[in-house]
Amino acid sequence: MQERVHEKLSILADAAKYDVSCASSGSDRKNTNKGLGNAHPGMGICHSYTPDGRCVSLLKILLTNHCIYDCAYCVSRKSNDIKRAAFTVQEVVDLTINFYRRNYIEGLFLSSGIFKDPDFTMERMVRIAKDLRTIHRFNGYIHLKAIPGASDELMREAGMYADRLSVNLELPTEEGLKLLAPEKKRADMIQPMNYLKNEIIRLEDERKVLKKVPIFVPAGQSTQVIVGAGRETDKDIVHMASRFYQQFRLKRVYYSGYVPISNDARLPGLGQQVPMMRENRLYQADWLMRFYGFNAQELLDDANPHLDTEIDPKLSWALRNLHFFPIDINTADKMLIARIPGIGMNSVNKIIAARSFSALGWDQLQQMGVQLNRAKYFITCKKGAMVKKDYTSEQIRRQILNQSHSKYLKLHSPQLSLF
Structure with missing residues (x-):
């Protein structure tokens, strides 16, 4: 050159x-x-x-x-x-x-x-x-x-x-x-x-x-x-x-x-x-x-003009709209399931396909890639709800953030180092 x-x-x-x-x-x-x-x-x-x-x-x-x-x-x-x-x-x-x-x-x-x-x-x-x-x-x-x-x-x-x-x-x-x-x-x-x-x-x-x-x-x-x-x-x-x-x-x-x-x-x-x-x-x-x-x-609207930097937009929307939840994973419409925090479109498609054969429980949802640490606050399935229904938005937010923080500390703990 x-x-x-x-x-x-x-x-x-x-x-x-x-x-x-x-x-x-x-x-x-x-x-x-x-x-x-x-x-x-x-x-x-x-x-x-x-x-x-x-x-x-x-x-x-x-x-x-x-x-x-x-x-x-x-x-x-x-x-x-x-x-x-x-x-x-x-x-x-x-x-x-x-x-x-x-x-x-x-x-x-x-x-x-x-x-x-x-x-x-x-x-x-x-x-x-x-x-x-x-x-x-x-x-x-x-x-x-x-x-x-x-x-x-x-x-x-x-x-x-x-x-x-x-x-x-x-x-x-x-x-x-x-x-x-x-x-x-x-x-x-x-x-x-x-x-x-x-x-x-x-x-x-x-x-x-x-x-x-x-x-x-x-x-x-x-x-x-x-x-x-x-x-x-x-x-x-x-x-x-x-x-x-x-x-x-x-x-x-x-x-x-x-x-x-x-x-x-x-x-x-x-x-x-x-x-x-x-x-x-x-x-x-x-x-x-x-x-x-x-x-x-x-x-986002006039009351919420900025995205939350601590949590993703889907979770933020769900916490502002708790009246939509819990959603029954075995009967809800596809696009309604897509609005549940912790469930991506790949998992949505798996859920829709699998539930036509039998009702889904927590184990099956986890195997499909559903992030239960988030989704459990917003859904019911074959075995009912995983958590109590009277959590406030702030309580759910704190618990999810604390779980994420604990997971980060565990993954980066010096005791887990191979060296």
Whole structure:
């Protein structure tokens, strides 16, 4: 590798680490023409995870960290005194092919700062994807960051070559964007998301009646929001995510805790990194909305604007709604069982399948992976309730937290060490 390209790679790979939305999920691009690479499920080694748990490696870089914008929260903002670099189209193509041939990667995640204007930047990103697909017949995974403000024509062409496109919302609220990135407009972010949604729907409809329809972003679109740079609450973030899932058919919303990189006085959490647990709780709440039938209002409202950092969102909801419990595991509806703390969807499916043969007891539930240390407060089964019914929410909370603390101490006790 040339020394100058190596230097660029060091700069632009490091700058790309702040973008977390690089999961390689949902693509099924098969290698059918004896080309290079394969994004079909079944291959992968590290770094990003697919819905089935498969691990894949991606070359994750920026095209450039030059930027015409001066967003307070961004390391690449134009006023920041950092070392700048920019790849050429051919350099990114060559890096991707060479890294793939050496079995370092399975695909490419490409984002960029904005140099000159959105169309100028997006056009180069599209050329990279196009050259990989058409010249090198690369069938690996490609995730491109769609540049807000770029034309619909470029968005459409990008969708023909990329497996996934994503448009960063950056901040959860429009007020936060106006404060910390006044040069940017939320409308410029919404427009490409809306275009991608409509084009995906249009081609899905065509696929029902036509034999051959062009592939268009088979892994869908996603977005990312920065958590903690503005003054938004968890309620603001979760409700925003819920709206965008519904309005734009997003595959994922990614949550990136703000990392202090600026002395800008507009940033309320100056010098403080967002706790990892806040990110974790947001992902848990997101999971409940996507797979467990919860809506945003149930998880967070004006009375409860922040997620509890001590307990997960499902347990928090259950403790606020004890009137729903106890639930009879042998008769309750599937999605009602899914709301019980300590029971995941895999266990829910096992319960539904098994109870058609015989009534389930505590032993069977434990064998199915149910976390009885949590679930026992909220369910009855063949042998009735495991605990008394008159516990208050606070008593249940304390007991669960104490059990978790005791388990942690036991696992980390020096007496248990093999050395």
